[in-house]
Amino acid sequence: MTALQISSSPWLSTAIARIEADYLRSADTHLIPLPLPEFAAHGIDFYLKDESTHPTGSLKHRLARSLFLYALCNGLIHESSTIVEASSGSTAVSEAYFARLLGLPFVAVMPRSTSPEKVAQIEFYGGRCHWVESAVQVYDEARKVALETGGHYMDQFTYAERATDWRGNNNIAESMFSQMARERHPVPRWIVVGAGTGGTSATIGRYVRYQRHNSQLCVADPVGSVFSAYHRTGDVSLTGAGSRIEGIGRPRVEASFIRTVIDRMVDVADVDSLAAMQALSQLLGRKVGPSTGTNLVGMLTLAHEMLARGEQGSILSLLCDSGERYLPTYHNADWVHAKMGDCTAATRQMNRLMRPAQA
The missing domain is CATH 3.40.50.1100 (Rossmann fold)
Incomplete structure (x- = not known):
């Protein structure tokens, strides 16, 4: 799909409308x-x-909404994208919620120490958890998972300050x-x-x-x-x-x-x-x-x-x-x-x- 097709995509219009309605x-x-x-x-x-x-129980709900709108309006995700995020838990919960809202698969790359309750919430929203042993490994592993799935790495640690x-x-x-x-x-x-x-x-x-x-x-x-x-x-x-x-x-x-x-x-x-x-x-x-x-x-x-x-x-x-x-x-x-x-x-x-x- 070309950039021009993405910008005029009915799916894109529907995706943004769903987030705004939420x-x-x-x-x-x-x-x-x-x-x-x-x-x-x-x-x-x-x-x-x-x-x-x-709705997803934390401050990160605001961030996830902003990150999705930023990625959508920049043509970074489309209707067949797998969403990948590096997270210690709460952002992943919120992004899993919005991925489900748009009908997109979601993978959270997280340290094994993440609380079981957050893991359960990610899975409740249809997300999948991909484990690493320590927090320093989440960045490279998230990029790797995005490449392997043909997906988009949301990269909250880079885009959080500019998405809002x-x-x-x-x-x-x-x-x-x-x-x-x-x-x-x-x-x-x-x-x-x-x-x-x-x-x-x-x-x-x-x-x-x-x-x-x-x-x-x-x-x-x-x-x-x-x-x-x-x-x-x-x-x-x-x-x-x-x-x-x-x-x-x-x-x-x-x-x-x-x-x-x-x-x-x-x-x-x-x-x-x-x-x-x-x-x-x-x-x-x-x-x-x-x-x-x-x-x-x-x-x-x-x-x-x-x-x-x-x-x-x-x-x-x-x-x-x-x-x-x-x-x-x-x-x-x-x-x-x-x-x-x-x-x-x-x-x-x-x-x-x-x-x-x-x-």
Whole structure:
């Protein structure tokens, strides 16, 4: 099929219409105020945008929709394409959903450590999992699978930052600021996100600058990820072990991670992420995932710095996905002790961080 035939294809028109119809059927995600009254008494308010309520259960639903539209409108996929993605799980779940919507086969190239719940969701949407032993192997293997199937490698780590319209068009940043409009501090002092591809931080950072908001962007980065060191040095050749917090952090610098739109990095130990995950699950009365715990550590770190400077304002972050996906792993005490170690000291520290009087 030639490029001209692709651009005028009835299948292409139908595919885009199906994705847009799916979008119109979906409501926006909720903005949740965190009940931390002792911080509120000092003029600091916390919010989480609950991305777990998307049809595929995570923040990556937005990314998958954007990646599919980007690939369709650039003529990269057609009605006989096999869709291939390198993923730690959540993006693959969301892409499997959209592939099924378009009637296309989907293959997720993932580390064997990916949670069983995510694997089950990928398979529920008709996707197939192709395993590698470590996160550093997903890129080359995904390209190989795409070549063998005659398919298209979506490559979220390259295209995440450019597939989303960062100026607006109801992206996540525009939604955040619209929902904050009636709050005590409507323009957040800080927005805190994690980074897997870097697409979310790129979208928010660019939007903040474009709209001239007086907000700063912080990326909470798990230990083992190279992003924090890259933000500090600008060295694109950096490599690392990768993150043990599923969905965020990477063993190499990704093309979609735009360091120049990020004002601050906070390094977060794995045990601190898990202690924060448990504390937030108790605070909300429902389980959240480990990357949301990483975000909370970043939020609390910034809040205590604001207290020390006598500043007031709001801090906004993301509830990335539901903890139900991680019941056998991050929410299983035996698994955590075996894989991550003793979290007792981290839990005590988290209890201190949750109370400003003990800063």
